[in-house]
Amino acid sequence: MLTQKAKYGLQALRVLAEVEPAPGLPRAPMPIAEIADRAHAPRKFLEAILLDLRRHGFVDSLRGKAGGYALARPPAEIMVSAIIRAIDGPLAPIPCASLTAYRPCADCPDPAHCAVRQVMRQVRDATAAILDRTSLADLAAREHAVADGALPGAAAPVAARDTSPA
Amino acid sequence: MLTQKAKYGLQALRVLAEVEPAPGLPRAPMPIAEIADRAHAPRKFLEAILLDLRRHGFVDSLRGKAGGYALARPPAEIMVSAIIRAIDGPLAPIPCASLTAYRPCADCPDPAHCAVRQVMRQVRDATAAILDRTSLADLAAREHAVADGALPGAAAPVAARDTSPA
DNA sequence: AAAAACCCTATCGGCTTTATGGAGATTCAA
DNA sequence: TTGAATCTCCATAAAGCCGATAGGGTTTTT
Numbered sequence: 001m002l003t004q005k006a007k008y009g010l011q012a013l014r015v016l017a018e019v020e021p022a023p024g025l026p027r028a029p030m031p032i033a034e035i036a037d038r039a040h041a042p043r044k045f046l047e048a049i050l051l052d053l054r055r056h057g058f059v060d061s062l063r064g065k066a067g068g069y070a071l072a073r074p075p076a077e078i079m080v081s082a083i084i085r086a087i088d089g090p091l092a093p094i095p096c097a098s099l100t101a102y103r104p105c106a107d108c109p110d111p112a113h114c115a116v117r118q119v120m121r122q123v124r125d126a127t128a129a130i131l132d133r134t135s136l137a138d139l140a141a142r143e144h145a146v147a148d149g150a151l152p153g154a155a156a157p158v159a160a161r162d163t164s165p166a
Numbered sequence: 167m168l169t170q171k172a173k174y175g176l177q178a179l180r181v182l183a184e185v186e187p188a189p190g191l192p193r194a195p196m197p198i199a200e201i202a203d204r205a206h207a208p209r210k211f212l213e214a215i216l217l218d219l220r221r222h223g224f225v226d227s228l229r230g231k232a233g234g235y236a237l238a239r240p241p242a243e244i245m246v247s248a249i250i251r252a253i254d255g256p257l258a259p260i261p262c263a264s265l266t267a268y269r270p271c272a273d274c275p276d277p278a279h280c281a282v283r284q285v286m287r288q289v290r291d292a293t294a295a296i297l298d299r300t301s302l303a304d305l306a307a308r309e310h311a312v313a314d315g316a317l318p319g320a321a322a323p324v325a326a327r328d329t330s331p332a
Numbered sequence: 333a334a335a336a337a338c339c340c341t342a343t344c345g346g347c348t349t350t351a352t353g354g355a356g357a358t359t360c361a362a
Numbered sequence: 363t364t365g366a367a368t369c370t371c372c373a374t375a376a377a378g379c380c381g382a383t384a385g386g387g388t389t390t391t392t
Binding site: 001002007010011014040080093094105107108109113114115116118119120122123126127129130131134138139140141142143144145 | 167168173176177180206246259260271273274275279280281282284285286288289292293295296297300304305306307308309310311
């Protein structure tokens with residue numbers, strides 16, 4: 001389950017990705033209050049989240065009168081998977097199924113044969129395949145697409161089937 | 167993230183799926199102590215989990231001397247997705263991306279346009295696609311396959327690619 | 333020096349997780 | 363009918379996490 005923190009963080013970065021930089025110039029910083037407003041996140045909580053995102057190098061901050069936060073890199077280069085990993089940790093449903101943060105179960109005699117682990121590894125792979133190729137630029141584009149989610153030809157990497165329940 | 171409860175529950179049911187019924191007879195029940203041993207789960211904790219699984223109709227219990235727990239249905243008919251939903255709740259990373267338990271975010275003005283929701287919906291779909299077609303019978307088969315996980319031709323539904331980190 | 337903004341620490345209630353212990357109920361077998 | 367094995371239920375509880383807030387400190391610009 002994605003935490004609120006990660007959800008707000010994603011929304012905030014999506015908002016920042018929508019800021020159009022003047023050509024040749026760095027992006028203008030946006031104050032927390034405005035980010036919170038557009039991302040529909042609690043201001044003070046978002047403050048802590050942005051601090052975290054800054055420490056992880058996703059955003060730069062500027063103090064003082066006209067200060068605020070701005071993306072540290074172009075939105076197309078920031079992947080959703082990296083953001084979620086920074087805030088919530090590994091994508092895998094259980095640690096023993098993670099590649100970036102593998103940790104065997106305490107009392108598992110043989111991870112190589114564990115069927116639960118193998119299935120969760122499949123889930124991890126499927127999740128990573130989606131989030132590793134979705135960037136903030138994709139997010140921003142989707143947000144302003146037509147309601148149905150069926151984007152014309154552009155940003156949707158591979159059309160998702162809406163089938164089984166969850 | 168899968169809870170410990172769900173993980174132990176899956177392992178316990180996998181253990182029960184490995185019990186071979188005598189032809190024409192119902193499966194013999196297995197006492198908690200033995201299940202705990204084979205599933206590598208804490209006995210008392212597992213007790214609470216099995217109680218839960220019984221209330222959800224996955225297992226039947228038998229009291230008394232030769233009592234214990236047994237699967238309520240053939241292992242091929244019990245899907246991993248159903249077990250996880252019963253114990254941990256929806257598969258979707260966030261409630262607004264769930265089909266079985268949809269709940270909009272408190273302050274989201276328009277879920278239809280939310281890009282975060284759309285991406286999480288893709289993740290949910292991918293996860294459900296895997297877990298909906300994996301049964302306890304598949305789990306039991308995998309557990310006893312060769313170490314690598316590359317099953318000869320049988321139980322593996324669709325070979326998983328082990329690529330990107332998570 | 334005042335205003336605007338970020339920076340940091342502390343705190344806090346509530347909830348979930350992960351159990352543990354023990355009393356009681358049920359069944360089978362001797 | 364007694365006893366032993368087993369499941370059932372309830373109460374408790376420590377620990378950690380989550381979501382959020384408060385308040386004061388620091389930096390920068392005007």
